Amino acid sequence: MNSLVTPLPRTTTADSAEAIDCVVPAARAGRLSAYFQLAKPRIALMVLLTVTVGYVIGSRGVWQPWPLLHACFGILLAVVASSSLNQLIERKTDARMPRTKSRPLPSARLSAFEVLVFALFCGVVSVVYLYFTVNPITAWLTLATIVLYALCYTPLKRYTSLCTVIGAVPGALPPVLGWAASGAPLDLGAFSLFAIMFVWQFPHFLAIAWLYRDQYEQAGLRMLPAEGRPGITGAISSGYALVLIPISLMPAQLGLTGDAYALVALVLGILYAWSAVLFQRSETRRCARRVLWTSLVYLPAILIALTLDHIRLMN
Ligand code: HEM
Numbered sequence: 001m002n003s004l005v006t007p008l009p010r011t012t013t014a015d016s017a018e019a020i021d022c023v024v025p026a027a028r029a030g031r032l033s034a035y036f037q038l039a040k041p042r043i044a045l046m047v048l049l050t051v052t053v054g055y056v057i058g059s060r061g062v063w064q065p066w067p068l069l070h071a072c073f074g075i076l077l078a079v080v081a082s083s084s085l086n087q088l089i090e091r092k093t094d095a096r097m098p099r100t101k102s103r104p105l106p107s108a109r110l111s112a113f114e115v116l117v118f119a120l121f122c123g124v125v126s127v128v129y130l131y132f133t134v135n136p137i138t139a140w141l142t143l144a145t146i147v148l149y150a151l152c153y154t155p156l157k158r159y160t161s162l163c164t165v166i167g168a169v170p171g172a173l174p175p176v177l178g179w180a181a182s183g184a185p186l187d188l189g190a191f192s193l194f195a196i197m198f199v200w201q202f203p204h205f206l207a208i209a210w211l212y213r214d215q216y217e218q219a220g221l222r223m224l225p226a227e228g229r230p231g232i233t234g235a236i237s238s239g240y241a242l243v244l245i246p247i248s249l250m251p252a253q254l255g256l257t258g259d260a261y262a263l264v265a266l267v268l269g270i271l272y273a274w275s276a277v278l279f280q281r282s283e284t285r286r287c288a289r290r291v292l293w294t295s296l297v298y299l300p301a302i303l304i305a306l307t308l309d310h311i312r313l314m315n
């Protein structure tokens, strides 16, 4: 009761002006951080790494920094556009899941209209920028990546777990975008990078889908194969992780890298497959987390090994 009758401190005009001066930058910083969150920054960073790898390997060791920077800037805008569209489309389902309910749209820090305008602006600038500063093929492939992620995969999540096969295509395209930006023809080398990324994603997102299966179900999203029947998620994860081992050796077979890469790929592949096999043997939170964690170590590690060994071979 006492707190209700406590008089408010008397403010002067100068005090309120000072208060407004503090609140306005704080509100601006809050909106800036909401836009930053909209971009899914950690995934965006990983995308830029894959673009760089595609560009460096496509250039066969003779690469220039400026075209790479143009490509990274344009593709970053595309990631921001597609992540924003993804969150715009999923704002109602995101609001139902503890993992996503504090995102900018469900938490009402940004309005749907603001996000739509922002996404369209970033998407158009991205494609036009890539068209004029990089090349038309990179621009069109980037547009296809945005459409596949935001307009095909995202709405499909409500209807079938096969959405993930569609979602894995835009997920695997960023190294191909980097390769196209280098001006090299899209040959088997580009395909080998696409294949590694494509197959890598399955244990990655199956572990996530299993960990958050209750939240996805509550939100009406179908991410688990066979409606998550016991044994299936782990079995599919280990199948993909085992197939990834020979696929990850493709760049070495194509002469893009030497034996050092092949050895690193083999060791990483065995670790990833081992984590998936353990998940198959016992579908527990601990094992699923191990698969997710291993996937997040595997990807940057194999990409860095690929690039360093390629540069070593070219010099
Ligand atoms: C169909 C494909 C994919 C699906 C469904 C998927 C889904 C997800 C989800 C739901 C998370 C959040 C996990 C959590 O909150 O615990 C996550 C994390 C992550 N994903 Fe993926 N992912 C896919 C493909 C990719 C690709 C292609 C990349 C990289 C280029 C990637 C990189 C990451 C990274 C770095 C994280 C950890 C950082 C974070 O949680 O923000 N993912 N993924």
Ligand SMILES: CC(C)=CCC/C(C)=C/CC/C(C)=C/COP(=O)(O)OP(=O)(O)O
Pocket (backbone or CB within 6 Å): 043, 047, 075, 078, 079, 082, 086, 142, 145, 146, 149, 153, 167, 168, 170, 171, 174
């Ligand atoms: C160049 C460009 C446009 C690249 C974007 C391609 C890319 C990195 C796609 C990510 C793959 C993917 C399906 C992520 C999960 O989204 P989700 O919506 O299922 O994850 P969520 O549940 O956390 O929202």
